[in-house]
Amino acid sequence: MRFDVKVEVRPRAGIADPEGATVGKALRALGFEGVGDSTTVHVGKLIEFDLEAPDVPTARDRVDAMCHTLLTNPVIEDYSFEVIPADSGSGD
Numbered sequence: 701m702r703f704d705v706k707v708e709v710r711p712r713a714g715i716a717d718p719e720g721a722t723v724g725k726a727l728r729a730l731g732f733e734g735v736g737d738s739t740t741v742h743v744g745k746l747i748e749f750d751l752e753a754p755d756v757p758t759a760r761d762r763v764d765a766m767c768h769t770l771l772t773n774p775v776i777e778d779y780s781f782e783v784i785p786a787d788s789g790s791g792d
Contacts, residue, residue, distance in 0.1 A: 703784060707763065707772075708745075709745045710779070
């Protein structure tokens with residue numbers, strides 16, 4: 701089976717996020733009201749890829765291993781992911 705995978709990576713709570721702080725300051729400087737102080741803006745990343753696996757549990761296990769091994773730094777980042785069976789194109 702083929703799966704579409706989306707991994708969202710973001711800084712852990714309490715970890716400095718200088719890019720988020722810069723974005724927060726810039727938004728306020730540009731006059732966008734309602735943006736909190738710089739600690740409330742966080743910048744993360746989205747990683748998307750296709751994965752071949754025999755079933756959903758195996759695909760989820762593989763993605764979790766990929767996150768721990770390469771895609772994230774578990775010491776300073778949190779992650780979540782979706783594993784979605786790819787459209788078979790059958791129209792059902």
